[in-house]
Amino acid sequence: MSISGNYFAGVDVGSLAAKSVILKDGEIFATGLVPSGVNSVESGLSALNLALETAGLKKEDLIYIVGTGYGRVSAPYANKAVTEITCHAKGTNYLHPTVRTIIDMGGQDCKAIRIDQDGSVVDFAMNDKCAAGTGRFLEVMAGVFKVKLEDLGSIALSATDTVPMSSTCTVFAESETISLVARGERPENILNGIHHSIANRIAGLFSRVGIESDVFFSGGVAKNSGMKTAIEQALKVNIVKPEIDPQLIGALGAAVIARNFARKEGLWA
């Protein structure tokens, strides 16, 4: 163990990216983010190794590792696995203790999470199948318009109109989009409609759990400015500005939980 600090790590393996955060005594020390491959063990290890490299540490220097995300079920490098719902709650609370509501949009699902002042989950709801409200939908649309995923938001924000998106299915929405373009609709207006359609799905989740300020937007899709605006309009809220890359929140929460587990198990005082 390094004599200069106590290190804990969280690894979040999702459908699109694997993320890792290392805490030193309670401060964020290093992070890692890599695209997910088919093998979730390898993806998780890649993200973790990237963070370790940045930190100048070895895996043995870590006191405790918690795995989360869909890849958590096969994370042999982790001491324990915890769902990303609980991790997002802890991670958000760690950085923004006034937040009481989290909107998380990942590659294949979206979540509405209510938390208390300690970052414990009070209630949550997630999208059902085929509700066209996820990062994957945006990825498909970026492909249709041949633009970079990270540019989708700003393109949507430049729209002068909103073309309503009809389909409840991502696959069908793709063909609808092509026919709209053929009819002369402007790409930015279509994209604006798509963002609003997704925001509507999110709003549907919140009808179950309710919203309380402050509100935080986590997950990869949170980096999409168009999505942030559409959600703010749909939910009539203001979203707090994230202190770190919102895609890392799950891994951060896992690291916080790792620290707590370590304390509970007597591995650290």
Place this chain on the structure above:
Amino acid sequence: MGLKTLEKITAALESRPAELEQLRKQGKKIVGWLAYNIPEEIIYALGLIPIRIGQGGDGRLVEVGARHISTKNCVFVRQVLGQFAEKTDPYIKQLDLVAIDATCIQLYRLEELINFYFDYNTVVLGVPRNFATKEGHEYFRKEVEFFTKKLELFAGVSLEQSRLEEAIKIYDGIREAIKTLYRYQSLDNSLLSWRQVASVINAGYNLDRERYLELLQELIQEVEANLSEESGTREVEARIFLSGSLIPPGDTKLIDIIEQLGGRIVGDDLWSGLNFFLNLNIKEPTPYGVADAYIDRVPHGSLPYLDLKSDGRLANLKHQIKEFKADGVVYHTLRYCDAFTFKAGETKDVLGNIPFLEIHTEYSGSDFEAIRTRVEAFIEMIKSKKEITELV
């Protein structure tokens, strides 16, 4: 140490299809039936053999069934249709008549399709949507009377009051026994689990009713004899109550997930589970008496009820959650089961502070991981609330 009677029940079930074959050769007729309001006592009292049909959990059969209906219909209905299409199920292929009630309108459609596409004799029992009104009761009495006449024609005998009285006695016995078993499975010091009670209920759909009652009584005795002395100091567990759409035999996905993640199912208000056995008091051994008793039980979610405060199904749900000391409710809804899906938000509102998770699913395995995540987060949430020391 397992419960020996459960093994006996399993063995009885295994030999039942062959037994039915023999009975048919002797001239006995088998009536397959679904679902909540079919008066089984009348079928039994006419000397017919009632077999409750319908399984879930098989994505392949759902696809087969969907060819005759649509993908926009309840997965259970689609699978049952698939079972009738393939006729490999040992019970389905031995049915002489199919009796379906119209409590759930999609099941009524099932009857029409079975009759048209698969050439089964069918009979429908109409059920009033306005089940709480005087005219609804009147209508249902006439329906049960008509249903009885049709069965009499089919059976070739008239319904005798003494036979009906006997049948009612047996079924009352079965109902009491199931209620007793439910009480035991929720205790910390009994060997019986909810899952075992569910399998016993499923077995009962197919077994000879008198034999079944005997087995149930044996099981109760065995459970009572094996109650442990300790009052139960189990580690912090998440006591889960199941509500929502039916969970028929064969559909174990959600149950498996809950148990694998350390949740403990302690009760349910499913119409395919406990509710079926509650509050059924046949005062008069006549078709009218049977009709009144059936329509006055805990209401089925497919029958609309327009006043929230006096809703009997919700009142029962609240009561059972307390009775079984549940920590949280998993509200299971099948895709396109609008009766329960539309009421998910309302049920959550009515139940108030108790943790509530809706799982909206179908019979394919593709959402296994997604459901796992939701249930796991839910159990984490419950446990962290319950623990004295902080988990995280």
Place this chain on the structure above:
Amino acid sequence: MAITAPFSYPESIKEKFIATPGLKFKDGTTVSSAEIWEFMTKEAPKRFPYAFDAGANNMGRFSDDVHFLSGIKRGYLTLTLKDRVMKEHAAGTPTVLVQGGQAMDAYYAAGGIPVRPGLVMQWARNMHEGLSLRQSETLGLNILESGRRKISIDACNQIAAHAAIDNKVVPIDLIAPFLCLRCSDMSFLVETHRNREHDIPRYLVDYPVDHENKPWAAEYIATELRELIAKIAALSGRTITDEVIFNEIKLENRGRRIATEIAELWWDAENPPTNSTDFFGIAFLANDFVGDPVAAVDLLEQSKIEIEERVRNNVKGFGVPDHAKRLYICGSCVGPNAHHAQTAGAIFVGRDDSWSCISVPVEEEGDPYLNIAKSMLAYPYEQRTEKRAEWTADQVKRSRADGVIFMYQWGCNYQSGVARMISDIVKEKAGVVTTFVEVGELGRSEATEQSTNRVEAFIEMV
């Protein structure tokens, strides 16, 4: 999007139009054709520009056959629905949410105005005037979304009407539909109102399944009808007698009879005397009455005269393709776009839903409650599916259809469940090609590629 010039009625037909009779209303008032013309050419285009969108995607687009003058008056009734209902409501007439495809006699007899979900949404959208088609559709979509958010994404589009009521977009005094077999969701959607802040009273007129040879089924409905009419009369203040109910029944029977006669004429004509839009409008008027049965029946009489003349002179409806492929449409709440179909070479010759409603008159003597109950139970659309399908096959033969399209909505558990069985039976008994199409589009005028594709491919195949 290509800008199309808005639809407008040409000045060249004005003189002929204003020479025709106007319309009478149930309150005794009348409107002249000159006033209707003024409204449809000056006032309505300003207030409801969406209705005058000439794009082919506009499902509610006016018929291009401007010489079919009754069609213009039908447009007038549709666009004045909001004004008329609001005026009556302000004067104390209760508005009642009903189902599409049910009998309306009881509601009007009791002094109420029955509004089906489709009309509720049209009314809701018209509460905001001056909207373009996209704006109007977006408004409708937002209402639909709010409903889905509260309840479920699995719900059919009908949830929009319930959301409009819930959100107080339109004033509804009583929610009291028949629970016909056509709809899987109506009962559950009415039920959702019990968990709302508004406390609009609700009542369900149950419709028993499998009712053939069961006199108690009619008695059950008749008892409920007494209850229903009493509830509405308590709100309207009308004194109800058997005579009052029979007067309404006789009026609506007249409408049903005229519509049926028109259908027979139309089907027998060598050339379709109107296009699909105008033809379907006939059956619609005779079932829905657009808030005023007196006006609707008056218009049906005028329509019959026009169509008789066209048939006499072998006039083909404007825009109807030569050797048009004749398609019979099955299903409720959703239908293919008539304009697209026309461009693709087809004409719609009938719709089982609407035709079923107009084909059964109510007996005009005896117990009016029992008679309405018996007529509802006799609707071909509401029989056991095999029987319904046989009737549909007869309709297909009668209308000389070349093919059948069965359309149903996302979220409809009912029509979806019978589509295949009915298509199979019709194919066998009527010897025509059939197809069924699920419509998954949330709105109706945007992004309809999926449905349009399938319908056009079918037309090419026929």
